[in-house]
Amino acid sequence: MAKHAKRKVTAPGPATTLVHGGIERSHFGETSEAIFLTQGYVYETAESAEARFKGDDPGHVYSRYSNPTVAMFEERMRLLEGAGGARATASGMAAVNTALMASLSAGDHVVAAKALFGSCRYIIEDLLPRFGVRSTLVDGADLAQWKRAVRKGKTKALFLESPTNPTLELVDIAAVADIAHKAGAKLIVDNVFATPLLQKPLALGADVVVYSATKHIDGQGRCLGGVVLGDEDFIDKVHTLLKHTGPSMSPFNAWVLLKGLETLPIRVERQCSTAAILADRIADHPAVKRTLYPGRPDHPQADLAARQMSGGSTLIAFEMKGGKKKAFAVSNALKVICLSNNLGDAKSLITHPSTTTHQRLTEEARRELGITQGVLRFSVGLEDVEDLWADLSRALDKAA
Numbered sequence: 001m002a003k004h005a006k007r008k009v010t011a012p013g014p015a016t017t018l019v020h021g022g023i024e025r026s027h028f029g030e031t032s033e034a035i036f037l038t039q040g041y042v043y044e045t046a047e048s049a050e051a052r053f054k055g056d057d058p059g060h061v062y063s064r065y066s067n068p069t070v071a072m073f074e075e076r077m078r079l080l081e082g083a084g085g086a087r088a089t090a091s092g093m094a095a096v097n098t099a100l101m102a103s104l105s106a107g108d109h110v111v112a113a114k115a116l117f118g119s120c121r122y123i124i125e126d127l128l129p130r131f132g133v134r135s136t137l138v139d140g141a142d143l144a145q146w147k148r149a150v151r152k153g154k155t156k157a158l159f160l161e162s163p164t165n166p167t168l169e170l171v172d173i174a175a176v177a178d179i180a181h182k183a184g185a186k187l188i189v190d191n192v193f194a195t196p197l198l199q200k201p202l203a204l205g206a207d208v209v210v211y212s213a214t215k216h217i218d219g220q221g222r223c224l225g226g227v228v229l230g231d232e233d234f235i236d237k238v239h240t241l242l243k244h245t246g247p248s249m250s251p252f253n254a255w256v257l258l259k260g261l262e263t264l265p266i267r268v269e270r271q272c273s274t275a276a277i278l279a280d281r282i283a284d285h286p287a288v289k290r291t292l293y294p295g296r297p298d299h300p301q302a303d304l305a306a307r308q309m310s311g312g313s314t315l316i317a318f319e320m321k322g323g324k325k326k327a328f329a330v331s332n333a334l335k336v337i338c339l340s341n342n343l344g345d346a347k348s349l350i351t352h353p354s355t356t357t358h359q360r361l362t363e364e365a366r367r368e369l370g371i372t373q374g375v376l377r378f379s380v381g382l383e384d385v386e387d388l389w390a391d392l393s394r395a396l397d398k399a400a
């Protein structure tokens, strides 16, 4: 890559960063980011190979370690989040797992909120204890429970997501970060539901942020990806783990995700404004028992939402009167909104969590999280708002 062709743009605005940030042009001067579909790299001399392996020359060595297209994605995410470093992974779960592995060793303790994405809860509750890491699950909204659960010197990581999946409950990130730091632990935030635009966990005091790039960052349902962000020391540990354990992001996926980042602000803005309109209409429908949307004044934590988020959400949770039967009736009557467990997509998607994403949990664990049989999770897409409402209101009327 010719030196003169490099142009690093560190623009202040997020939209500009998401279009130009991290771009490394080749000697062709291509407009769009190039896809470097290569496993390895050739060296001009044996000496330069030695220098690369020693780290004296910062170039790439092998695409399990790093790749130019993946590096562009990482740099763009790093600039957006305002982090010291970023490493991309093959999926969101690889990002969560690696962030936890980089923080914990046998004998350590981890505290996490109960309301977690299913696979995150599996890692905390079932996997880590097999390797000598004990875990405690708390009600994320109850700060006293976090305080009681941490063990000074033993607890090395606190883990949460906010808003939570699927009931869109919030956790006070600044307050939990404070509890973590007093105990000498790091706070890791899974920021998928908020997106990097609506909530800035690092600015609120968190140490590490993880994303499933599969969701809003791709935003068009094409590929899996993840990213871990934190300070340079932490990202060095993440890098070592990724390099030796192998859940690296494919250069092709990195390219798709780079293109996704370019349109992230306009998609999230549009999805949030459509969601805000639909949340109000859903809440007023007689077939609906309860609506949960962080942008509505009747959200149980509306004050916290205003404090730590700069927008509502692209997701709405609502509970049908009449439980599973009515939730299924609504789902089955939809024609525009698709039944799918993904989220953050251009297509509007609806999920019945208790029989799909949260099926693994016991009925009691679901009840604790407010995931009753009537709850539906609605990921608002990019369709016309009136088409979505026509579809949903017809389905709700039918179920009522």
Ligand SMILES: *Cc1c(COP(=O)(O)O)cnc(C)c1O
Residues within 6 Å of the ligand: 091, 092, 093, 094, 096, 117, 120, 161, 165, 190, 192, 193, 211, 212, 213, 214, 215, 224, 225, 226
């Ligand atoms: C989807 C998701 C994950 C896992 O991401 P994958 O890319 O599917 O591996 C983790 N956390 C949250 C909150 C998610 O929504």
